[in-house]
Amino acid sequence: xxxNNTPTEDTLKVHLGQVVELLEKQKLExxxxxxxxxxxxxxxxxxxHKQHQAALKQKxxxxxxxxxxxxxxxxxxxxxxxxxxxxKSEMDGQILLxxxxxxxxxxxxxxDAEELVTAAEQLDTDEIADLxxxxxxxxxxxxxxxxxxxxxxxxxxxxxxxxxxxASLMDFAMVTIRDDISLGVVLRYLRRRGDLPEHTDKxxxxxxxxxxxxxLSLKRxxxxxxxxxxxxIMSREVVSFRLNDAAADAARAFERYDLLTAPVVDDxxxxxxxxxxxxxxxxxxxxxxxxxxxxxxxxxxxxxFSGVWKSLKNRWFWLGINLITAFVSTRVIGLFxxxxxxxxxxxxxMPIVAGIGGNTGTQTTTLIVRSLALGLISGGxxxxxVAKELGIAALNGTVWGSLIGLVAYxxxxxxxxxxxxxxxxxxxxxxxxxxxxxxxxxxxxLRLDPAVGASVLLTAITDSMGFFIFLGLATVFLL
Amino acid sequence: xxxNNTPTEDTLKVHLGQVVELLEKQKLExxxxxxxxxxxxxxxxxxxHKQHQAALKQKxxxxxxxxxxxxxxxxxxxxxxxxxxxxKSEMDGQILLxxxxxxxxxxxxxxDAEELVTAAEQLDTDEIADLxxxxxxxxxxxxxxxxxxxxxxxxxxxxxxxxxxxASLMDFAMVTIRDDISLGVVLRYLRRRGDLPEHTDKxxxxxxxxxxxxxLSLKRxxxxxxxxxxxxIMSREVVSFRLNDAAADAARAFERYDLLTAPVVDDxxxxxxxxxxxxxxxxxxxxxxxxxxxxxxxxxxxxxFSGVWKSLKNRWFWLGINLITAFVSTRVIGLFxxxxxxxxxxxxxMPIVAGIGGNTGTQTTTLIVRSLALGLISGGxxxxxVAKELGIAALNGTVWGSLIGLVAYxxxxxxxxxxxxxxxxxxxxxxxxxxxxxxxxxxxxLRLDPAVGASVLLTAITDSMGFFIFLGLATVFLL
Numbered sequence: 001x002x003x004n005n006t007p008t009e010d011t012l013k014v015h016l017g018q019v020v021e022l023l024e025k026q027k028l029e030x031x032x033x034x035x036x037x038x039x040x041x042x043x044x045x046x047x048x049h050k051q052h053q054a055a056l057k058q059k060x061x062x063x064x065x066x067x068x069x070x071x072x073x074x075x076x077x078x079x080x081x082x083x084x085x086x087x088k089s090e091m092d093g094q095i096l097l098x099x100x101x102x103x104x105x106x107x108x109x110x111x112d113a114e115e116l117v118t119a120a121e122q123l124d125t126d127e128i129a130d131l132x133x134x135x136x137x138x139x140x141x142x143x144x145x146x147x148x149x150x151x152x153x154x155x156x157x158x159x160x161x162x163x164x165x166x167a168s169l170m171d172f173a174m175v176t177i178r179d180d181i182s183l184g185v186v187l188r189y190l191r192r193r194g195d196l197p198e199h200t201d202k203x204x205x206x207x208x209x210x211x212x213x214x215x216l217s218l219k220r221x222x223x224x225x226x227x228x229x230x231x232x233i234m235s236r237e238v239v240s241f242r243l244n245d246a247a248a249d250a251a252r253a254f255e256r257y258d259l260l261t262a263p264v265v266d267d268x269x270x271x272x273x274x275x276x277x278x279x280x281x282x283x284x285x286x287x288x289x290x291x292x293x294x295x296x297x298x299x300x301x302x303x304x305f306s307g308v309w310k311s312l313k314n315r316w317f318w319l320g321i322n323l324i325t326a327f328v329s330t331r332v333i334g335l336f337x338x339x340x341x342x343x344x345x346x347x348x349x350m351p352i353v354a355g356i357g358g359n360t361g362t363q364t365t366t367l368i369v370r371s372l373a374l375g376l377i378s379g380g381x382x383x384x385x386v387a388k389e390l391g392i393a394a395l396n397g398t399v400w401g402s403l404i405g406l407v408a409y410x411x412x413x414x415x416x417x418x419x420x421x422x423x424x425x426x427x428x429x430x431x432x433x434x435x436x437x438x439x440x441x442x443x444x445x446l447r448l449d450p451a452v453g454a455s456v457l458l459t460a461i462t463d464s465m466g467f468f469i470f471l472g473l474a475t476v477f478l479l
Numbered sequence: 480x481x482x483n484n485t486p487t488e489d490t491l492k493v494h495l496g497q498v499v500e501l502l503e504k505q506k507l508e509x510x511x512x513x514x515x516x517x518x519x520x521x522x523x524x525x526x527x528h529k530q531h532q533a534a535l536k537q538k539x540x541x542x543x544x545x546x547x548x549x550x551x552x553x554x555x556x557x558x559x560x561x562x563x564x565x566x567k568s569e570m571d572g573q574i575l576l577x578x579x580x581x582x583x584x585x586x587x588x589x590x591d592a593e594e595l596v597t598a599a600e601q602l603d604t605d606e607i608a609d610l611x612x613x614x615x616x617x618x619x620x621x622x623x624x625x626x627x628x629x630x631x632x633x634x635x636x637x638x639x640x641x642x643x644x645x646a647s648l649m650d651f652a653m654v655t656i657r658d659d660i661s662l663g664v665v666l667r668y669l670r671r672r673g674d675l676p677e678h679t680d681k682x683x684x685x686x687x688x689x690x691x692x693x694x695l696s697l698k699r700x701x702x703x704x705x706x707x708x709x710x711x712i713m714s715r716e717v718v719s720f721r722l723n724d725a726a727a728d729a730a731r732a733f734e735r736y737d738l739l740t741a742p743v744v745d746d747x748x749x750x751x752x753x754x755x756x757x758x759x760x761x762x763x764x765x766x767x768x769x770x771x772x773x774x775x776x777x778x779x780x781x782x783x784f785s786g787v788w789k790s791l792k793n794r795w796f797w798l799g800i801n802l803i804t805a806f807v808s809t810r811v812i813g814l815f816x817x818x819x820x821x822x823x824x825x826x827x828x829m830p831i832v833a834g835i836g837g838n839t840g841t842q843t844t845t846l847i848v849r850s851l852a853l854g855l856i857s858g859g860x861x862x863x864x865v866a867k868e869l870g871i872a873a874l875n876g877t878v879w880g881s882l883i884g885l886v887a888y889x890x891x892x893x894x895x896x897x898x899x900x901x902x903x904x905x906x907x908x909x910x911x912x913x914x915x916x917x918x919x920x921x922x923x924x925l926r927l928d929p930a931v932g933a934s935v936l937l938t939a940i941t942d943s944m945g946f947f948i949f950l951g952l953a954t955v956f957l958l
Binding site for chain 1: 491552698871
């Protein structure tokens, strides 16, 4: 066994470093040759160049698809494509699956239709389905035609289901058996089969109509007497999913019940496929990434070296929304310019009222979004939740409001200003708590994703209301 | 097979609803009896009360540990403890593992030392290690004494390693074999053993010194001729981990190579334990939750019904930090009160400059934090990255700056004010890009978590600088 086979990020960085070094040698030499004014097509023919290329190719041939995917992610576009063209073409399909969406697009746009069809044909039907959204229409058609009837039907069925359903996570590689045979027969069948689909931890037991009757884990198959029949040994209590179940539900069930694979059935209990835990792991990672990106106001993932134009498009939508909401708060302040002109201290103090409101509201929203995702909020406990959050807001308002009121008094020596500050703070924290609860709960009720845009909307409201309450109170009590 | 065994959130909610209904019946009846002024100890003895309790207990006995954990999460404290006391005590250990940290504390504080020791003794050594931080010292001591020498040494070794290392994720339930026996002998050995640890997808092949030589997957065991020897069939290319490897690295490796289990070795290549994918799934979920909570300014998870006081403690740390940074920006504005007094429009416009700066900076930081987590950023590509982000900031500044400058001009009919606004916007976006890059990169270089507090620090800087640049330019050019 290779003792250096612990694939930490450090090992990967060593691989990356070696690849970059070879790429740079090659580049350096191209530059030297160009300075000698050799025409380009002679240049690529030089011996030295070929040597480096061979070394690079050799290095790449030793790596797993997932490791090459990692290296492609970390390289700027030009070097990425150089490496991509040296990769063994029989790994193309797997690597396309392993890279991020954004890098995949750069790789696919560098391939012609024929290469894409070849790459897709190396993959299983469920993997082709994952790739399908990024493939040009004519390539997808050609791939569909190359499949046999069963696989074409499967692919079309997966593509027909919505994203974020169980159907989009499932694969079709599974072993089915009948329940009237002995374990010994199963063992012989597997040996004759000569192969098992990856990640097989259980065999699916079906009847003649392909209805799921139970599952036989490899564990039970191994530890029981081979003369026993499948029906005696199989487990009938199976966690199974339907094609249209939400992917998020399946992910929670995998976590909750520590599953490795689970069968997927249609509405007539006919076995359709299975879900593997590695699809679930990818799904969880992708969801949490999306959440992070959305919260930061990004539409989708950018790879490190996405072009500037692509990056701008990605970032502008939420910036635009933010700008509009910022203008709304600006106009709220504009209403009170007369007041500010007379008491200029208000201009300094107003961002605090707005800012702390936004922060406490975000805390509430985050906890609610999380509890909604865990399915913990139901009609029964909403009232208790509202009482709790309002209680916290009132306490927060009293404590922070008094503190800030005192500090404002300390700076400007105006007790009435301190009182206005404290009152505004308390009222805006109550607004923040109500909105922090209402935005995700209402969005959830309307069957929208409770998280998307929640913090933008919340901040817009706490900002405008913060300015309005503070400057409004000041106008009434201080002028 | 039970066709209703698709454990979606809906099924769980049905269970929850039934439990709540029974709890409420019980409660209602207690209230009625109390109005009849019966003393409490008579009350709990009444027949009706006992009936409801029996129905509730029966319902709970049908549920899996993970489902009861879900129900406990969704119940307010009082009801939660009622249910907890009805749960079969032999499930206590597993349920304590399945609930969130915050609910676990409420459950543990309701148990006496004896109950806790009994619960802990139901668990495997690695599970006790997960529970250990929440157990009272004397309970942990008693549990340690109840273990045999090997398990005590294991538990102490896991507890001695830091959190977030591979050691904290591993478990010890595995099957080891020698490489000089035939597959047939392995099959007979497994059958005689009569059980396999959960999630066993491979057997670990070791020599007399317990050094890892390779792994034999159940798949290869099943499909190969039983007369072949382990040494011929086993795989020597094993993804393995060391005790001190970072848990995050292991998680990425599980994702990358689609692993189900992987062996853990010490520095002498001696087999110490294994990691299972379900520990990885929990780890990934926990990390992404922590990230969300930190970003929202929460120290840790709150359960839905944490007491108000506990919630306040959880939320105050980051609110306090925010308040301090808000005061700093306030004082920056304070410097320019003379300017604002003369041009009051500045007070309305200044939040836009600060706000958009904060938003673009957060976008940059998020992408950098993510790339750092994926190990994609190395010395070699930082310069390209800086160039890209500064380019984007310059373009953003030109476009948004001009737009906002025009709008400001439109509102106040002052071309110079428009120019100042546009220039301030552009400069603050450059500040935001530099800080958005620098904060996570410097924290990473200092071996600190790049994400923690990044957005608070970033917003503090873009706010203060935004106000300073805008009001400073206004003072110079407009007065």
